Amino acid sequence: MRVAIAGAGAVGRSVAQELVDHGHRVLLIDKAATSIRSDLVPxxxxxxxxxxxxxxxxxxxxxxxxxxxxxxxDDKANLVTSLLAKTEFAVPRTVARVNNPSNEWLYGESWGVDVAVSTPRIMAALVEEAVSVGDLVRLFTFRQSNTNLVELTVPEDSAYVGRRLGGITWPDGVAPVAILRLQQSLLPEPDRTVEAGDELLFVTPAEAEAQLAAQLSSQDD
Structure with a gap:
């Protein structure tokens, strides 16, 4: 996969190194000569x-x-870059960093942004996730498709503990994408069972979130 990153500061370089480590081809772009540090991401x-x-x-x-x-x-630069990438070069996926939370409403389809990454929102979501068992936590929104990435920690008394994932019918439009268990990330394979304390990640439309949370929080009779 080829990835272009606008902004070669600490954030851009860190993302670039992760992508390079995973075998992707990365181009870092920055207008400041002091940011061109090829020795840091060779x-x-x-x-x-x-x-x-x-x-x-x-x-x-x-x-x-x-x-x-x-x-x-710079939020203005991120929005302009995303818009040009999407409209002029037909780039399949754009991801944009939100610097000022008050500008987050701009980061949508009209500015060519597929995924907006807001550090305050992610930090707040992680705080909620750390203290919430049985509550659904929205991690971020895929604006173009009107779906969300959400997390739910399975309570010990959930009726779904011990159930095979392949035997569970999820609400319309909901798809499990990962299970976080004992510091491991597991694929949601059909024969894998749900365990108490599992952190389940789902891609889901917003209108199905309440139904999903209620389903996994339901208790054994």
Whole structure:
């Protein structure tokens, strides 16, 4: 997978290193010469240029990218980069960093953003997840498809403890994507059983969240 990252600060470099470590081809773009630190992510390509300029994105051959990540510290730059990537280069997936929470409402389809990443929202969700058993926690929203990534920790008295995932009928549009158990990430295979304390991750439409939470929190008679 080819990924272009606008913004080669600490955030952009960290994301780039993770992607390189997983075998992806990464291009880091930044207009500040001081941010071009190829020694810090030697496996990535680097481009000294402004990611808000069409000429830069053409030079970067953005049309060959599978994902564009707008990770600068400037919300305006992230929005412009996402919009150009989506409308001018037809990039399949755009991910944009939200710096100021008051600007989060802009990060949607109209600005070409598929996934908005807000640090305050994620931190708040993780705090809720740490103290909530049986409560559904929304981690983030896939705005283009109007679905959410949610987490629910299975209570000990859930009627679904010991049930095979393949034998459970989920609400319409709901799909399990991972099980977090004892510091392991497990695939939701049909023969895998649900255990008390499992953190289940689902992709779900917003209207199905309440039904999903009620289903997994239901108790044995």
């Amino acid at each position: 496996g990535a390509q680097w481009l000294l240029a402004d990611a808000c300029e069409m000429s830069t994105l053409e030079e970067a051959q953005l049309q060959t990218c599978d994902v564009v990540i707008a990770a600068t510290g």
